[in-house]
Amino acid sequence: MSKYQPTESELEILQLLWPNGPMTVRAVNDILNKNKDVGYTTTLKIMQIMLEKKLVIRDESKRTHVYEAKVAESEVQEKLLSKFINSAFRGSPASLVMQALGNHSASAEELEEIKALIDRIENNKNPE
Amino acid sequence: MSKYQPTESELEILQLLWPNGPMTVRAVNDILNKNKDVGYTTTLKIMQIMLEKKLVIRDESKRTHVYEAKVAESEVQEKLLSKFINSAFRGSPASLVMQALGNHSASAEELEEIKALIDRIENNKNPE
DNA sequence: TTCTTTCTACGAAAACATTCGTAATTAACA
DNA sequence: TGTTAATTACGAATGTTTTCGTAGAAAGAA
Numbered sequence: 001m002s003k004y005q006p007t008e009s010e011l012e013i014l015q016l017l018w019p020n021g022p023m024t025v026r027a028v029n030d031i032l033n034k035n036k037d038v039g040y041t042t043t044l045k046i047m048q049i050m051l052e053k054k055l056v057i058r059d060e061s062k063r064t065h066v067y068e069a070k071v072a073e074s075e076v077q078e079k080l081l082s083k084f085i086n087s088a089f090r091g092s093p094a095s096l097v098m099q100a101l102g103n104h105s106a107s108a109e110e111l112e113e114i115k116a117l118i119d120r121i122e123n124n125k126n127p128e
Numbered sequence: 129m130s131k132y133q134p135t136e137s138e139l140e141i142l143q144l145l146w147p148n149g150p151m152t153v154r155a156v157n158d159i160l161n162k163n164k165d166v167g168y169t170t171t172l173k174i175m176q177i178m179l180e181k182k183l184v185i186r187d188e189s190k191r192t193h194v195y196e197a198k199v200a201e202s203e204v205q206e207k208l209l210s211k212f213i214n215s216a217f218r219g220s221p222a223s224l225v226m227q228a229l230g231n232h233s234a235s236a237e238e239l240e241e242i243k244a245l246i247d248r249i250e251n252n253k254n255p256e
Numbered sequence: 257t258t259c260t261t262t263c264t265a266c267g268a269a270a271a272c273a274t275t276c277g278t279a280a281t282t283a284a285c286a
Numbered sequence: 287t288g289t290t291a292a293t294t295a296c297g298a299a300t301g302t303t304t305t306c307g308t309a310g311a312a313a314g315a316a
Binding site: 008012015074082093097102103107115121 | 217231232233236238241
Binding site: 137166167169170177192 | 302303304305306307308311312313
């Protein structure tokens with residue numbers, strides 16, 4: 001995994017690459033522009049920096065390069081999450097979870113899934 | 129609530145002010161220096177900026193000023209959490225919760241508390 | 257009082273991230 | 287072919303955050 005943490009703009013681009021797979025700068029920039037104004041060369045530059053940081057790889061066989069995420073979404077999430085728990089929730093994952101559940105909606109299925117996960121954790125910790 | 133979001137260093141200081149109550153710059157800087165090297169005037173400057181942003185208030189009646197958090201911890205957490213869910217978990221609180229529970233340890237009591245919270249949410253949504 | 261330490265205020269430097277203008281090249285097309 | 291459009295590379299400008307040096311005032315100690 002890349003030793004670099006993505007910045008905010010880099011993360012925004014990764015969030016497009018992860019679900020969509022390989023994309024051109026143009027495609028990324030078009031999507032970004034649905035929400036805000038970003039110049040084409042701005043997006044290009046950031047993606048070039050991401051290449052240097054090894055957050056992405058690119059296919060240069062054609063003139064129009066195609067970029068692909070090199071870091072896994074779950075790994076990036078895990079790093080960011082650890083940092084976030086420490087910096088905003090005094091290192092308490094439980095208090096983050098409580099706040100997330102309390103103030104943000106989840107579907108009935110998701111809630112069941114979470115309960116099932118907790119059950120599995122409890123059973124592993126207290127095997128009988 | 130302050131219209132400003134705390135930066136990382138500002139948040140680090142708020143994390144000291146919240147549990148400890150009013151503190152001097154000296155006290156804050158001493159604690160920060162247990163983990164890393166930070167110059168006294170650096171800490172002072174950041175706390176002065178926090179004052180401008182109205183993240184803290186200060187008592188100037190003595191020569192040595194005493195700073196106190198003005199924003200509530202839960203409010204700051206909530207704002208940061210919303211942003212974090214969007215930027216790192218594609219807007220899915222449930223996937224954040226799953227990852228937090230899966231990779232970070234919580235005590236048995238905390239797990240029960242979380243389950244109880246989920247039960248309350250489920251009952252509110254489907255009252256009988 | 258005089259010297260030393262501690263504190264605040266201020267501004268500038270350094271570090272980091274974002275944005276964009278420009279030039280060169282390639283592709284597309286009339 | 288020759289003109290236009292799209293793409294990359296590069297560097298510089300801008301913006302934001304962090305760090306720190308310096309000066310002056312206040313407090314404490316000898």
